[in-house]
Amino acid sequence: MENQLAQLKQMTDVVADTGDIDAIQLYTPLDATTNPSLLLKAAALPRYQPLLSAAKVWAQSQSDDSSEQLNLMVQKLNVLIGTEILRIIPGRISTEVDARLSFDRDATIAQAKRLIALYEEAGISRERVLIKIASTWEGIEAAKALEAQGINCNLTLLFSFAQAAACAEAGVYLISPFVGRILDWFKQNNSDIVYTAENDPGVESVTKIYNYYKANGYKTIVMGASFRNIGEIQQLAGCDRLTISPNLLEELAKTTAPLEQKLTQANGKSEQQKIVLDEKGFRWAMNQDAMATEKLAEGIRNFAADQEKLEKLLSEI
Secondary structure (H helix, E strand, C coil): CCCCCHHHHCCCCEEEEEEHHHHHHHHHEEECCHHHHHHHHHCHHHHHHHHHHHHHHHHHHHHCCCHHHHHHHHEEEEHHHHHHHHCCCCCEEEEEEHHHCCCCHHHHHHHHHHHHHHHHHCCCCCHEEEEEEEECCCHHHHHHHHCCCCCCCEEEEEHHHHHHHHHHHHCCEEEEEECHHHHHHHHHHCCCCCCCCHHCCCHHHHHHHHHHHHHCCCCEEEEEEEECCHHHHHCCCCCEEEEHHHHHHHHHCCCCCCCCCCCCCCCCCCCCCCCCCCHHHHHHHHHCHHHHHHHHHHHHHHHHHHHHHHHHHHHCC
């Protein structure tokens, strides 16, 4: 019997949720994704020190302003690490825009274009890159504009059906609904309920989104993310893509029980009527969803904090 990681790869595109090249080489995913938290961890690894130095030298050649140099260093480091990862995976790398731009449509677009330009200067075509953007209204609008210019996007920090519906209508390439963080919120706010893989609210959210997309013919890829255990992954087997951390990839690789495909495009059915949200409708829907509002804000704050830690680390080399 093949292990569950091998079985999963037959029904779902597996993405590595890490910037660690050694882990990516070990588990041979299709794609890989990074964020400020993962980059901060990667930057502390000895093998990445030459990339940090290269990013610093390049940034200093671009500007005399110290704050601008730091901003450019982070972007260049993103691209240097992404380029290294692309040498060993067949698919795409997701590279994130500064979380502090999450409520600025135009600045998000500008930084996305800069990242794509840096990849193209390194000989990497834009078809191998996804620009990762927080699923705020401004972020979704930025992604809509970028997609129209041939720059594909990964909308992250997605916790609600309203976010997913707006992303689909905007024509974004891929969304990353967060499973584990949804579960975290429900555990914290409903301590009397015992959650299992079968009643996991994060799994239920992704399943609803997946079926809604397939029932309505949306092309946007659903990539479940932020898993707390392999039970969540098992319940979403068959989802378009799943981005999984190295520790859970290892656990799947050590598990040999048969893996049942839970989601299929052919069986995608939804009782949810197709919805199209304008800005007012989107903001009201988010306002009515305490979990999504709180987790989106928390995610942006945490990514921004790690971005600042990364900048501090780079300023000291």
